[in-house]
Amino acid sequence: MAQSATAFAPASIGNLAVGFDMLGLALDGVGDRVRAERTATAGVSITEVRGLDGELHAYLPNEPDKNTASIAAQAFWDEHGDGGGVALSIFKGVPLQSGMGSSAASAVAAVVAVNALLAAPLPVTELLPYALEGEKFASGGMHADNVAPSLLGGMVFCPSNLLPDMLQLPVPEGVSAVLIHPELQVNTAASRRGLAATVSREAWLEQQACFGGFIAACAANDHKLIRRTLKDVIIEPQRAAAVSCFPAVRDAAMQAGAFGCSLSGSGPSIFALVAEAQAANVADVMTASCRGQGIDCQSWVSSLEAPGAFIES
Amino acid sequence: MAQSATAFAPASIGNLAVGFDMLGLALDGVGDRVRAERTATAGVSITEVRGLDGELHAYLPNEPDKNTASIAAQAFWDEHGDGGGVALSIFKGVPLQSGMGSSAASAVAAVVAVNALLAAPLPVTELLPYALEGEKFASGGMHADNVAPSLLGGMVFCPSNLLPDMLQLPVPEGVSAVLIHPELQVNTAASRRGLAATVSREAWLEQQACFGGFIAACAANDHKLIRRTLKDVIIEPQRAAAVSCFPAVRDAAMQAGAFGCSLSGSGPSIFALVAEAQAANVADVMTASCRGQGIDCQSWVSSLEAPGAFIES
Numbered sequence: 343m344a345q346s347a348t349a350f351a352p353a354s355i356g357n358l359a360v361g362f363d364m365l366g367l368a369l370d371g372v373g374d375r376v377r378a379e380r381t382a383t384a385g386v387s388i389t390e391v392r393g394l395d396g397e398l399h400a401y402l403p404n405e406p407d408k409n410t411a412s413i414a415a416q417a418f419w420d421e422h423g424d425g426g427g428v429a430l431s432i433f434k435g436v437p438l439q440s441g442m443g444s445s446a447a448s449a450v451a452a453v454v455a456v457n458a459l460l461a462a463p464l465p466v467t468e469l470l471p472y473a474l475e476g477e478k479f480a481s482g483g484m485h486a487d488n489v490a491p492s493l494l495g496g497m498v499f500c501p502s503n504l505l506p507d508m509l510q511l512p513v514p515e516g517v518s519a520v521l522i523h524p525e526l527q528v529n530t531a532a533s534r535r536g537l538a539a540t541v542s543r544e545a546w547l548e549q550q551a552c553f554g555g556f557i558a559a560c561a562a563n564d565h566k567l568i569r570r571t572l573k574d575v576i577i578e579p580q581r582a583a584a585v586s587c588f589p590a591v592r593d594a595a596m597q598a599g600a601f602g603c604s605l606s607g608s609g610p611s612i613f614a615l616v617a618e619a620q621a622a623n624v625a626d627v628m629t630a631s632c633r634g635q636g637i638d639c640q641s642w643v644s645s646l647e648a649p650g651a652f653i654e655s
Numbered sequence: 656m657a658q659s660a661t662a663f664a665p666a667s668i669g670n671l672a673v674g675f676d677m678l679g680l681a682l683d684g685v686g687d688r689v690r691a692e693r694t695a696t697a698g699v700s701i702t703e704v705r706g707l708d709g710e711l712h713a714y715l716p717n718e719p720d721k722n723t724a725s726i727a728a729q730a731f732w733d734e735h736g737d738g739g740g741v742a743l744s745i746f747k748g749v750p751l752q753s754g755m756g757s758s759a760a761s762a763v764a765a766v767v768a769v770n771a772l773l774a775a776p777l778p779v780t781e782l783l784p785y786a787l788e789g790e791k792f793a794s795g796g797m798h799a800d801n802v803a804p805s806l807l808g809g810m811v812f813c814p815s816n817l818l819p820d821m822l823q824l825p826v827p828e829g830v831s832a833v834l835i836h837p838e839l840q841v842n843t844a845a846s847r848r849g850l851a852a853t854v855s856r857e858a859w860l861e862q863q864a865c866f867g868g869f870i871a872a873c874a875a876n877d878h879k880l881i882r883r884t885l886k887d888v889i890i891e892p893q894r895a896a897a898v899s900c901f902p903a904v905r906d907a908a909m910q911a912g913a914f915g916c917s918l919s920g921s922g923p924s925i926f927a928l929v930a931e932a933q934a935a936n937v938a939d940v941m942t943a944s945c946r947g948q949g950i951d952c953q954s955w956v957s958s959l960e961a962p963g964a965f966i967e968s
Contacts, residue, residue, distance in 0.1 A: 361863075361867070362860065363860060364860070364863070364864050364867070365867075499867055499868070499871060501860070501863075501864030501867070501868065507868070507883075509868070509871050509875075511871065537856065538856065539855060539856055540853040540854065540855055540856065541853065541855075541856060541859050542852060542853055542854075543850065543851070543852055543853065543854060546854050546859045546862070546863075546889075547675065547676060547814070548814075549859070549863065550674075550677070550814075550862065550863045550866055551677050551814030553863055553866070553867055554674070554677070554678075554812055554814070554866055554867060554870055555812070555814065555820070555822070557867055557870060558812060558822050558824065562822075567820060570820075576859075
């Protein structure tokens with residue numbers, strides 16, 4: 343029986359333009375790390391929250407009932423814990439309120455680490471409900487479009503009304519994801535409260551067609567159809583105003599050949615899908631457009647088959 | 656250069672519960688036949704409209720500007736005709752205003768027959784826009800969920816905003832479609848005008864999730880997920896009242912093991928998807944329920960891979 347385990351869980355792109363609350367993509371090389379250690383005291387506690395650089399984290403609380411990692415771990419431990427308690431050390435690599443699934447990555451890493459303490463760990467597909475408890479606290483909604491890809495990797499379709507199904511979907515060959523994170527903050531829960539309660543029948547049908555077309559295009563490796571379907575006609579227009587740099591960054595990405603470009607989650611991060619060979623250039627022009635508007639940003643280029651959460655030690 | 660050609664085009668299930676206006680399924684063994692003959696007179700005319708039994712048809716007009724077959728054929732001939740004219744003999748196997756894609760089957764059969772008169776016929780995938788002209792006249796909307804499966808066969812995803820894409824989707828193994836046609840009439844265009852202009856965000860997301868989930872379930876041959884996703888939470892509730900026998904027929908189908916059961920198109924036809932081995936029994940209980948309510952009906956059991964339109968001679 344392990345005394346400690348450390349797990350890494352990737353950041354992710356929520357919504358992926360076409361699939362509000364139900365489609366997400368894991369990102370390569372950026373994520374959160376959680377170390378779980380058995381303690382004699384019952385329950386889940388937080389030892390420390392640091393950046394990946396080792397510095398103490400300026401914003402995140404140590405109170406276990408206010409951190410998505412400990413909330414998720416507690417939900418898991420309540421059902422599957424084998425006595426005693428767990429202390430978590432959380433290392434944040436994903437910027438907060440970035441639209442990169444920061445809360446999901448912490449929740450997933452925590453549950454995966456705590457699961458590894460058990461004599462008979464659960465299969466990864468059974469961890470979703472516990473990680474979602476953390477996400478629910480953070481975003482105010484029970485949607486899995488960040489948690490599911492962070493857990494499984496790749497592109498995952500996971501509508502809340504079909505839980506516990508998580509469908510890892512085929513991804514097209516030769517396509518990369520580019521993501522930039524402008525130094526702005528968007529509050530996810532507030533962004534959700536601001537959404538219109540109804541949509542027109544035309545918009546619903548257009549969006550559903552794009553969603554189905556995009557899934558089919560990915561499976562068929564049809565880049566042309568990806569280009570025609572990768573768009574969000576309902577949510578993005580309602581959220582774009584909160585991310586001042588978005589229109590120009592999107593235009594720059596599209597002019598540089600991106601298949602599509604939209605907000606990641608509720609923003610401010612902006613992603614594009616693009617042919618692999620053009621990914622570095624698209625990342626450059628998106629970054630240049632953002633900085634040209636006086637807003638600094640970080641950028642990442644990712645495979646569409648980024649691995650999901652895993653145990654590091 | 657052929658002097659005449661006869662084409663058969665199958666009936667179809669529109670909407671297929673999850674995909675309003677964008678998903679349809681061809682049916683085995685029921686359809687319309689159109690014979691096209693070259694004439695010296697320019698333009699497209701109608702020689703006769705008969706039932707498949709050879710009797711003159713009681714309702715359908717011989718005026719070429721009021722029949723979906725001739726409207727579609729004329730649109731095709733205007734662009735691709737090689738001189739002279741075409742006379743159509745139309746043999747209706749699909750009941751009118753049945754929700755079985757009757758107008759689409761006539762339009763498709765006409766275009767396929769006329770195409771076969773050319774020295775170099777177009778590929779079938781290029782015939783969609785012409786057949787749609789006939790459908791537009793009949794239903795008042797530019798949607799291809801009957802025309803596309805009647806043309807290509809099988810299950811076809813064809814959203815109007817992505818035209819001219821027609822995506823023939825993988826179908827699950829061991830699944831059949833059952834359809835009953837109660838002797839009621841529903842006017843498609845009127846039914847469309849009665850639909851609400853907006854939907855709630857929750858309903859949109861649930862329906863989109865079911866649509867994506869159903870497509871993925873079909874590709875993955877996941878009967879359990881088909882059962883959970885094959886439903887229409889937006890349109891069916893608005894149309895069910897027009898088909899008095901529907902609730903009891905659906906309940907009977909579901910109790911007999913159907914994966915899902917909904918209206919075909921705007922009704923009155925009712926379809927169910929069901930495991931092949933149970934299809935005959937489900938057809939029986941649906942028929943019995945309908946007749947038990949004092950409404951006579953016909954029933955069909957179809958493969959999910961019914962062939963599309965073809966030249967008979």
